[in-house]
Amino acid sequence: MATDSPLIIALDYPSLDAALCMADQLDPARCRVKVGKELFTRSGPAVLEALHGRGFEVFLDLKFHDIPNTVASAVQAAAEQGVWMVNVHACGGRRMMEAAAKRLSDNKLSTHLIAVTVLTSMQADDLTETGVEVSPAEQVMRLALLTQQSGLNGVVCSAQEAAQIKAQCGGEFLKVTPGIRPSFAEANDQQRIMTPTDALQAGSTHLVIGRPVTKAADPMVALAAIEAELAAF
Numbered sequence: 001m002a003t004d005s006p007l008i009i010a011l012d013y014p015s016l017d018a019a020l021c022m023a024d025q026l027d028p029a030r031c032r033v034k035v036g037k038e039l040f041t042r043s044g045p046a047v048l049e050a051l052h053g054r055g056f057e058v059f060l061d062l063k064f065h066d067i068p069n070t071v072a073s074a075v076q077a078a079a080e081q082g083v084w085m086v087n088v089h090a091c092g093g094r095r096m097m098e099a100a101a102k103r104l105s106d107n108k109l110s111t112h113l114i115a116v117t118v119l120t121s122m123q124a125d126d127l128t129e130t131g132v133e134v135s136p137a138e139q140v141m142r143l144a145l146l147t148q149q150s151g152l153n154g155v156v157c158s159a160q161e162a163a164q165i166k167a168q169c170g171g172e173f174l175k176v177t178p179g180i181r182p183s184f185a186e187a188n189d190q191q192r193i194m195t196p197t198d199a200l201q202a203g204s205t206h207l208v209i210g211r212p213v214t215k216a217a218d219p220m221v222a223l224a225a226i227e228a229e230l231a232a233f
């Protein structure tokens with residue numbers, strides 16, 4: 001089922017049962033869901049089948065980063081399982097991203113392919129330690145432009161960088177932003193954060209939200225509060 005909602009709920013759970021327990025409280029007409037490394041490593045493709053069977057569009061967030069042929073094959077495998085979106089790491093470089101995009105187009109697969117720029121858990125010091133001597137915003141912009149030139153549909157970035165990416169890459173280029181923190185939620189391990197409303201105002205096209213909903217005392221109350229905030233936007 002397709003939805004106009006920008007919300008993507010991160011199903012970061014240690015088992016298929018736990019993830020489906022949350023999914024069964026969600027409405028595929030009102031959000032998409034994200035399957036990440038923990039859940040996919042534990043449950044494998046069965047989780048994709050189960051979520052697709054419930055009508056959800058799924059973002060498979062495995063952040064592939066390897067040589068071009070390996071990444072292209074992994075992206076193809078994800079797309080052939082019907083996921084709505086899949087991602088790679090932009091720091092894998094132009095040839096890797098081009099190979100992945102070409103593999104999708106050669107096989108007429110319409111899955112959205114996006115690239116992670118700088119993880120939202122990182123700040124300037126973390127980049128410096130890895131040998132990157134520019135600010136997170138500069139590095140994100142550099143990787144967003146490389147991603148667009150490589151033929152991908154968009155990036156994962158912080159909402160703090162969304163406005164600049166929109167200005168340089170355009171409104172159609174997807175800005176998928178984790179690190180979303182409503183005023184009632186803790187930052188946890190996220191560093192570059194923004195509220196849902198501010199993120200949409202800044203140009204985010206999709207908001208990835210995990211713990212503020214999934215670890216809330218009442219997840220549905222937390223989700224309703226976020227939807228109410230966005231409805232007033």
Ligand SMILES: O=c1ccn([C@@H]2O[C@H](COP(=O)(O)O)[C@@H](O)[C@H]2O)c(=O)[nH]1
Nearest residue numbers: 010036118119120178179208209210211
């Ligand atoms: O830069 C990134 C890329 C991916 N993520 C993922 O998004 C969710 C965020 O969950 P929260 O609980 O809302 O922090 C999680 O699955 C991450 O793996 C990210 O946070 N930042």
